[in-house]
Amino acid sequence: MRIAEVAEVTRPPLPTGSREIDRVTNGGLTPASVTLLAGEPGIGKSTLALQLAAEAVRQGRRALYVSAEEAPAQVRARASRLDALGGELWLLGERRVEAILGEVDHLRPELVVVDSIQTVGVEAVSGVPGSVTQVREAALLLAEAARTREAAVLLVGHVTKDGSLAGPRQLEHLVDTVLSFEGDRHHALRLLRAVKHRFGPTSELGLFEMVGGGLVDVDDASGLLLADRRAGADGSVVFPMLDGRRPLLVEIQSLVVTGPGTTPRRSAEGLDSGRLGVLLAVLGRVLELPVLNAEVYCLAAGGVAVNDQGVDLALACAIVSSLASRPLPADTVVCGEIGLGGEVRTVKQLDRRLAEVARAGFRRAVVPSTAPDVPGVELVRVRTVNEALLATGLAGSRPARAARPPAGEGRPKIAAG
Ligand SMILES: Nc1ncnc2c1ncn2[C@@H]1O[C@H](COP(=O)(O)OP(=O)(O)O)[C@@H](O)[C@H]1O
Ligand SMILES: [Mg+2]
Known part of the structure; x- marks a missing residue:
């Protein structure tokens, strides 16, 4: 066929009832498509899937929830907690794909959830x-059923702690959309992102809070992430990160242990450990700080995975703050990438990040020298890590403040501990 002769089909996506899910899925689950919802055990996949099914039902559609993992009574209990007991929401306890397809033919649902x-x-x-x-064969059959029966199929898949989908990694090319559900089980914030999406962009991030009644959209994610912060604590720095297109303030924490008997142990949770090694090398070699043999523990609070090199300067400040036992000013955020020579490089979309900084009520931002002005935030533009340490009060010995070299020159004077 000539390409123009192919029938144009526009199927509106199934409404999700959630601004955040709409944002990630570009309006909802598409009929005749397969979506993989991947995440670690306990993160809330079954909850999210059931909420999606319940919303489709509320909009007058029929949904089938196949539970191959939990007993029907358990799913019912969750549905009752989520206020999802009404209408055309059907539950099937079944592990055999052939039998599931039989029920799909019989019931003709517009949404099918297979958990897992x-x-x-x-x-x-x-x-x-x-x-x-x-896993592959089951997914192929269910994908085929989605297309022939015009149903939106949502497959729940477990991933292991190291992030690989046990089995489902090979599924990514069989499905139309891969949604990754992340967060720290012990923290209420949940992040949803589209890793692959055939019906929209993949740069959006959805943010939810897990409460008794299920997952609810989060309006102020930065506020939620910073809720446990002890402002003014050593080793704590707020970083305006960018996830996809979405700015989010996250607390970077560091704890540095020096002295006799310490071994150069490193740990980085939610942060790139390779990057941590680079930063420690810069702090140790370029700024001559005593970090090379120190124990260094770092994390991004709230279970957020920071995939943003703009975190470098915040992490460096957190490390030096812990090392020097000096806090940063509580109203200050830090952002910038660091080069091997200790120079501070620009980061993308600073305007977006700084708008969020202003919205969240922070007054000062230590930023690369190229940063654009933003109303409401005093910018401290720095060209080197050294300048950033001086600007945040982390370097320069306090009693000898008058003798401090001009900003940008000399080495920061920091006594360990
Ligand atoms: N009664 C409850 N009240 C509040 N939250 C609950 C309750 N039961 C479970 N949860 C939350 O739901 C999470 C499990 O969600 P679930 O959808 O079963 O995850 P998954 O399917 O990814 O394993 C728990 O970690 C907990 O945060
Ligand atoms: Mg589950």
């Missing part, structure tokens, strides 16, 4: 559920 893809199995194929072949 690792616990269903295809009888015609050898291997136990969860094995690579089984």
Whole structure:
């Protein structure tokens, strides 16, 4: 066929009832498509899937929730907690894909949830559920069913702690959309992002809070993330990160242990450990700070994974703050990438980040020298890590303040501990 002769089909996505899910999925789950919802155990995948099914039902559609993992009574209990007991929401406790497809044909639902893809199995194929072949075959059959039956199919998939989808990694090319659900089980904030999406951009981030009644949209994620912060504590720095297009204030914490008997141990939670090594090398070699043999522990609070090199300067300040036992001013945020020579490099979309800084009520920002002006925030533009340490009061010995070299020159004087 000539490309123009192909029938144009526009199927409106199923409404999600959530501004945040709409943002990530570009309006909802698309009919005749397959979405993989991936996340660690306990993060809230079943909750999110059930909420999506309940919303579709509220909008007058029929949904089938296949539970291959939990007993129907358990799912019912969750549905009752989520206020999702009404109408055309059907529940099927089944592990055999052939039987699931039979029910789909019988019921003709517009949304099918399969929870989870690792616990269903295809009888015609050898291997136990969860094995690579089984997961693949099950997903292929369900994907086919989505297309022929015009249903939106949502597959729940578990990922292991190291981020790989156990089995489902191979699924990514079989499905239309991969949603990754992240967060710290012990913190209420949950992050949803589209890793792959055939019906919209993948740069959006959705933010939720897990409460008794399920997942609710978060309006002020920065506020939620910073709620536990002890402002003015040593080793704590607020960083305006950018996730996709969305700015978010996150607390970077560091604890540095020096002295006899310490070994150069490093740990980085939610931060790139390779990057931490680079920063310590810069602080140790360029600024001659005693960090090379220190124990250094760093984390991004709230279970957020920071994939943003703009965090360098904030992390460096957190390390030096802990090392020197000096806090940063509580109203200050820090942002910038660091080069191997200790120079501070520009970061993308500073205007967006600084707008969030102003909105959240911070008054000062230590930023790369190229930063644009933003109303409401005093900018301290720096060209080197050294300048940033002087500007934040982390360097320059207090009693000898008058003898301090002009900003940007000399080495910061820091006594360990
Ligand atoms: N009764 C409850 N009240 C509030 N939150 C709950 C309750 N039961 C479970 N949760 C929350 O739901 C999470 C589990 O969600 P679930 O959707 O089962 O996760 P997953 O399917 O990803 O394993 C728990 O970690 C907890 O945060
Ligand atoms: Mg579950």
